[in-house]
Amino acid sequence: MALNALPWWQSGVIYQIYPRSFQDSNGDGIGDLRGILSRLAYLRWLGVDAIWISPFYPSPMADFGYDVRDYTDVDPIFGDLATFDELVQQAHQHGMHVIIDFVINHTSDRHPWFLDARASRQAPRRQWYIWADARPDGSAPNNWVSLFGGSAWEWDGETGQYYLHSFDPKQPDLNWRNPEVQTAMFDVLRFWLDHGVDGFRIDAAHMIMKDPQLRDNPPNLAGVEVMPKPMGGDYETQLHLYDKDHPDGHAIYAAIRRLLDSYGTEQPRIALGEIHILDWQAWASYYGADLDEIHMPFNLSLLSLPWQAHTIRQAIAALEAVLVPGAWPNNVLGNHDEPRIVSRVGPAQARIAMMLLLTLRGTPTLYYGDEIGMHDGLIPPERVVDPIEKNKPGLGLGRDPERTPMQWDASPHAGFCSPATEPWLPLPDDYPSSNVEVERADPRSLLNLTQRLLALRSSTPALTSGSYQPVEGLPADCFAYLRQSGEQRYLIALNFADREQVLSREEKGQGRIVLSTGLDREETVHLASFHLHPNEGCIIEMIEPAPLDSAELNNDLSAGPM
Ligand code: GLC
Numbered sequence: 001m002a003l004n005a006l007p008w009w010q011s012g013v014i015y016q017i018y019p020r021s022f023q024d025s026n027g028d029g030i031g032d033l034r035g036i037l038s039r040l041a042y043l044r045w046l047g048v049d050a051i052w053i054s055p056f057y058p059s060p061m062a063d064f065g066y067d068v069r070d071y072t073d074v075d076p077i078f079g080d081l082a083t084f085d086e087l088v089q090q091a092h093q094h095g096m097h098v099i100i101d102f103v104i105n106h107t108s109d110r111h112p113w114f115l116d117a118r119a120s121r122q123a124p125r126r127q128w129y130i131w132a133d134a135r136p137d138g139s140a141p142n143n144w145v146s147l148f149g150g151s152a153w154e155w156d157g158e159t160g161q162y163y164l165h166s167f168d169p170k171q172p173d174l175n176w177r178n179p180e181v182q183t184a185m186f187d188v189l190r191f192w193l194d195h196g197v198d199g200f201r202i203d204a205a206h207m208i209m210k211d212p213q214l215r216d217n218p219p220n221l222a223g224v225e226v227m228p229k230p231m232g233g234d235y236e237t238q239l240h241l242y243d244k245d246h247p248d249g250h251a252i253y254a255a256i257r258r259l260l261d262s263y264g265t266e267q268p269r270i271a272l273g274e275i276h277i278l279d280w281q282a283w284a285s286y287y288g289a290d291l292d293e294i295h296m297p298f299n300l301s302l303l304s305l306p307w308q309a310h311t312i313r314q315a316i317a318a319l320e321a322v323l324v325p326g327a328w329p330n331n332v333l334g335n336h337d338e339p340r341i342v343s344r345v346g347p348a349q350a351r352i353a354m355m356l357l358l359t360l361r362g363t364p365t366l367y368y369g370d371e372i373g374m375h376d377g378l379i380p381p382e383r384v385v386d387p388i389e390k391n392k393p394g395l396g397l398g399r400d401p402e403r404t405p406m407q408w409d410a411s412p413h414a415g416f417c418s419p420a421t422e423p424w425l426p427l428p429d430d431y432p433s434s435n436v437e438v439e440r441a442d443p444r445s446l447l448n449l450t451q452r453l454l455a456l457r458s459s460t461p462a463l464t465s466g467s468y469q470p471v472e473g474l475p476a477d478c479f480a481y482l483r484q485s486g487e488q489r490y491l492i493a494l495n496f497a498d499r500e501q502v503l504s505r506e507e508k509g510q511g512r513i514v515l516s517t518g519l520d521r522e523e524t525v526h527l528a529s530f531h532l533h534p535n536e537g538c539i540i541e542m543i544e545p546a547p548l549d550s551a552e553l554n555n556d557l558s559a560g561p562m
Helices: 033-038 040-046 081-093 112-117 179-194 249-261 280-287 309-322 341-359 387-391 436-441 446-459 461-465 550-559
Strands: 014-017 050-053 097-102 153-156 161-164 199-202 270-273 330-332 363-367 467-470 478-485 488-495 501-503 510-516 524-526 530-532 537-544
Touching (some): 033 040, 033 081, 040 081, 081 097, 097 270, 179 249, 249 270, 280 309, 309 467, 309 478, 341 478, 446 461, 446 510, 461 478, 478 501, 488 530
Parallel strands (some): 014 050, 014 363, 050 097, 199 270, 330 363
Antiparallel strands (some): 478 488, 488 537, 501 530, 510 537
């Protein structure tokens, strides 16, 4: 398939910017939109095609912008609407698309809608949120618990009812069953679409509809995994049957899709979905029965799985198995909620992770700083700001470590903010040697590997749009797959161990290494006996034998040991 046959959101690579941490331009130690503008040239050089900017809306910052006080403006910390417009325009000029966060499930408790709702039981917007009476003993209406710890219900003494908050009490859940809420939130989408945005990342997309009867969740007697990682507290003690993923959510996503599609198909506007559902079938249902809902639910599984070749391979197999023809994957190895990849797997395997992310089938989403190997910051107790860490200290759930400022150069505060200002989160000690400037000058750096991977990906149809076929029968620590488009066949072979691996596949032709994670190998290899160095990944262009048709290829690759 020709590269340009795919729409931008399928052929491109998305780069996530956490705006507080990317670049400060006004000396307050907090990143902002003008800071992002000043770094667009870097992103263009890197080779990404779209940026997703986490929330920059007016917010009391109880959850650093995921508590929105006004959906249609910019918080003065980050700039103003005119700067946002300039950012969209310049990103477009650089050939990059702009995706913004849509915090769909909840507002801030300071949002005028909620201020009205809690003013009285008769308030015009009372039913815009989810209110319920206490049980006879005064306790919360049911046993639902918040992802941030404690009951999901907060008592409102003034009006004598509880309101629901799936996250922080300062983030009351909107009542999406109310058509007025739907209208108001669709107006928000239109507002930003009219400002030229190319898409939305829908926050906690699976949470919007709950059981209308507010039934208790049943106990999790068998200890079933309910989230990719334990959330601590009571969250794991229940099966979350009633507090999320209600089928009625699908009608909302179908309507959102119709709205997006109404902006035309030439430059499609898209929705990405943050969906924490472990059952793959249920997760995939958010694509819509006719691929008429969310364009790309994130595959978030790679963020928390043990870093082993077979585990990763199984996760990709599970994902591919539930994708109907036309459903397009999106893979993620880092975001603002999860530990950094380097801290999870170490610097050597982070190179493998980057090659994996940028060669799997589907659109990769790359988290800012992962391209230079930023690791989790050490946050002294007095600098902790994340509400999860504050509510559930010491469980390793805090998200400040993965949100530290971008490391641009070796100057004070890594060029993130002026030397005279204290950044909102501390920088790690090693930034003088681990930053964009140093790594750009080092041909062997992770940054240059990432840049080369992005360039190779965008110029190689097999990597961008080709089929995906795992290779069977490899040594336990290896994961390899073939990407094929027409005549083009690329084998990606990844060594998850720090010892050499031999991939042997008798008389199965030759290939040419076009990129190794070691950045030091460009040679012709014989697949009869191919050595992967410790911690090495290779992209190999197959030159012999001639390409097979895919049926033959499938049989061939799964037949015997390679
Ligand atoms: C999503 C966001 C996370 C936020 C939460 C509540 O999971 O990624 O950062 O805290 O929603 O909005």
